[in-house]
Structure formats: C-alpha cells, structure tokens
C-alpha cells in the first residue's frame with residue numbers, strides 16, 4: 001500500500017516547484033497552492049528541466065506523469081491528500097501560520113512536511129491541532145535529482161509519523177535520513193553554514209575570488225564528497241593506520257588559526273557588490289536556466305558513475321538510483337505483460353541524452369549496445385526472467401552480438417526499439433533488434449544477438465525451465481511467420 005497517492009505543495013518556488021516535479025515524475029498527482037501570479041509558469045519551467053533530467057537519468061519505465069492542479073486556497077490544495085509539503089519563505093511566523101492552516105483542512109492522518117532549512121519543527125507545530133503528523137522534510141536543491149531528505153521530528157511528532165515519512169520518500173526515489181534530535185539547521189545546513197561563513201571571509205579578505213574558491217572545491221574535495229562523506233574520506237586519508245592516525249596527525253591543527261567560521265562576516269553593501277560582481281563574471285553571461293541545465297547534466301553523470309561503482313553493485317546515491325530503478329522495472333514489467341507479437345515487439349522508448357553524445361556530435365558506440373542490452377532485458381522480463389529470477393540463480397547471458405550502424409542519433413532525438421525472435425530452443429534465444437527514430441520509424445541501427453540460458457552458480461548453460469519456455473513459445477510462433485529481417489545473418493566485410 002503506497003504512503004503517497006496524492007500530494008500537495010504549498011509554496012511553489014525553487015524548492016516547492018521541484019518537489020512538485022519529483023512527485024509528478026513518480027506518478028503522483030499534485031495540488032499546488034502559491035499566490036505568486038507567475039507560479040504556474042515558474043513550476044512549468046522547473047518541470048521541463050526535471051523531465052529533461054529524468055530522460056537522461058534513467059531508462060527504467062517511469063509511471064505516467066502525475067497531474068498538476070493549481071488551487072486558489074490552501075484548503076482546496078490540502079483536502080484529501082496524503083502528503084503536504086510546505087515550502088514557503090523562511091520566516092517563522094509565516095510558516096507557522098501556513099502550517100496551522102494546512103492542519104485545519106488536511107485529513108488528520110495526512111503527513112505534513114516542512115522544507116525549512118533550519119527552523120525547529122517544535123516551533124512550527126506549536127499551534128497545530130494534530131501536531132503529531134508534522135515534521136521537517138528538508139531537501140536539497142534540485143529536489144527532483146538530489147535524493148536526500150533530512151527528516152526531523154519536533155517534540156510532538158510521533159515516531160510512527162517519521163517511519164511513514166521515511167517510507168513515503170523512498171517511494172519517490174529519495175533517501176530519508178532521520179536526525180536523532182532537533183537542532184537549528186539540522187545536519188546538512190550546519191555543515192554548509194560553516195563552509196559558507198569561511199568562504200565569505202576568504203573573499204572579503206581578498207584571499208581568493210569566488211571563482212578560485214569554487215575551483216578549489218570542485219576539482220578536489222567536492223568530487224570526493226559525492227561518493228564518500230567526511231568521516232569515511234578522512235579514514236582513508238589516515239593511511240593504513242586509519243582514522244586514529246588521522247586524528248593524531250591533524251587533530252592539533254584544530255587549535256591553530258585554520259578557521260574563522262565562528263565569527264560572522266559583515267555582509268555590508270560593499271561585500272555584497274564584490275561577491276555579486278565576481279559571481280557575474282564567473283557566470284560569463286550564462287542564464288540561471290542554462291546553469292541549471294549544466295548542473296543537472298553533471299549530477300546525472302555523477303549518479304550514473306556511482307551506479308556503476310562498487311564493482312557494479314552501486315554506491316551511495318548510485319545504489320539508491322539502482323534500487324529505485326528496480327522498483328520501476330518491477331512495476332513497468334507488469335504493464336508490459338500485454339504485448340502484440342504479430343510484429344516485432346516494441347520494447348523501449350527513449351531519448352538520446354547529453355551523456356550519450358561523443359565528440360562527433362552523435363550517440364557514441366557503447367550506448368547502442370546499452371540500448372540493445374536494455375531491450376533484451378525487457379524481453380527477458382516479459383518471459384519471467386526478472387530480478388527475482390536472477391537472484392534465485394539463473395539467467396540468460398549474451399554470447400554473441402553483431403551491430404550495424406545505419407544512421408545517426410543526435411542529442412534529444414526520440415528513439416524506440418523493436419525486437420524480433422529469429423530462432424529459439426530450450427537454451428538459446430536468437431533475435432534481431434532495431435533502434436528506430438520515433439518520428440519517421442527509420443532504422444538507425446540493428447543488432448543480431450544470441451543469448452544462452454545459464455545456471456549462474458554452476459557457471460554453465462542449462463535448459464530454461466518450462467514456465468519460461470511457455471512464455472517464449474507464443475512469441476516465437478508468431479515471429480516465425482514474419483519475413484527474415486534485412487541484414488540478419490550478415491557478417492563484417494560481407495559484400496551486399
């Protein structure tokens with residue numbers, strides 16, 4: 001039973017709009033209340049960015065996009081929904097008033113999360129009738145890509161609420177981290193605040209400009225932090241002697257004047273202008289939307305790399321993405337159970353994303369193989385060879401592939417794949433896959449492949465079980481009536 005089938009976003013700016021996108025991309029309908037006259041346009045733009053990012057992020061079958069309903073009142077937005085996410089500006093009185101109004105109209109069992117970056121949940125829930133269902137759900141920008149949510153309960157929040165919140169955010173691909181005690185700014189923003197203060201001093205004192213500071217971060221520890229946190233990183237920095245050695249060596253530095261962060265820099269007009277001008281120069285004329293696009297492509301690339309980490313098992317945010325995709329495939333696999341085998345099976349729809357394009361300006365070689373592989377995985381799910389089947393010890397392995405490149409696939413181009421069985425027996429599936437342009441149907445590439453059923457533990461081929469063969473047979477019978485595809489049986493160097 002899902003925790004969130006319908007959500008509401010109260011406040012639809014940078015954060016509320018991106019929450020709305022995350023819900024909608026997980027297939028959840030969202031009511032939105034934001035009095036800003038341009039809220040609909042702004043959220044539409046955030047949604048467009050988020051859709052682009054998801055197009056690059058995953059090949060897993062996303063559910064049909066949830067619907068946005070723009071509401072005229074908080075009451076209209078929150079009535080009857082399961083999860084309400086408050087994301088109005090960071091002012092205690094405003095937030096408290098909005099949350100109290102949400103409380104008055106929401107179902108008593110609805111969960112109410114606040115996006116606050118640092119206000120205490122106990123202060124936010126002070127005037128509520130049902131405070132036990134209110135908590136902080138602090139996300140990171142962009143909410144539709146970065147998976148962390150800090151879950152912080154107040155004095156009156158129930159343990160059951162935090163548990164349901166953790167389950168709820170997992171449904172939308174996020175990692176709920178429960179903070180043991182409430183404290184202003186929680187964990188993430190306390191760390192960011194320390195860094196931010198130090199950075200402002202360094203710029204104020206002309207030690208470096210904003211670009212140099214950003215370069216220091218992004219070419220070094222910024223990359224490190226994407227995959228391991230502070231403590232795990234420093235453990236490795238201690239060498240074979242580990243964390244204790246690290247503390248012994250660098251502990252004394254903590255008493256040296258290596259930080260000024262306890263003093264707050266005076267953000268006077270001159271410093272604001274200095275930082276503003278340096279930041280303008282650094283942006284080199286790029287708009288916020290362009291910077292968002294670059295950021296999103298980079299984040300997707302990092303998540304892909306992390307998904308391949310730890311010997312392919314996935315690591316950190318990449319493992320979370322892999323687990324989310326497994327759930328999507330499990331659901332999408334069910335949808336794919338109805339298919340039309342009177343022609344080649346239409347198994348995948350996708351778009352060429354930026355990470356797939358090479359220096360020639362078109363889709364690079366190994367991405368073709370990825371699409372062919374994802375297509376044969378879709379066939380396997382159709383015949384019952386899913387994650388559970390593989391975990392139980394059997395699978396199909398690809399033993400031969402011949403790819404022909406017949407056209408070019410450019411950035412953003414919509415594609416689909418079709419698969420035709422050529423021959424099957426109890427161990428083998430011999431098939432022919434086409435990658436086609438979604439608009440014209442033109443064939444861009446083909447692959448002829450052979451898969452062999454294996455006992456993975458024994459490391460040898462074995463016949464597939466009767467239930468798998470029974471699902472394969474009707475497709476094979478239908479495909480036996482089709483003409484042999486042009487190009488099947490070709491080899492490299494063969495004369496036409």
Ligand SMILES: NC(=O)C1=CN([C@@H]2O[C@H](COP(=O)(O)OP(=O)(O)OC[C@H]3O[C@@H](n4cnc5c(N)ncnc54)[C@H](O)[C@@H]3O)[C@@H](O)[C@H]2O)C=CC1
Nearest residue numbers: 011012013014015016034036087088089090115116117141
């Ligand atoms: N911007 C960021 O990087 C992050 C912000 N947050 C938190 O998210 C919350 C929202 O921040 P942003 O989205 O950045 O601000 P924002 O200024 O982009 O958006 C706030 C939105 O709330 C709307 N609003 C104002 N009064 C309202 C009301 N009474 N009812 C409904 N909507 C109302 C405004 O029209 C605006 O669209 C804050 O609590 C902030 O601390 C959390 C994580 C990161």
Ligand SMILES: C[N+](C)(C)CC(=O)CC(=O)[O-]
Nearest residue numbers: 116117139140141189192
């Ligand atoms: C600047 N900020 C305090 C609003 C930042 C956050 O809360 C988290 C983030 O996304 O950096």
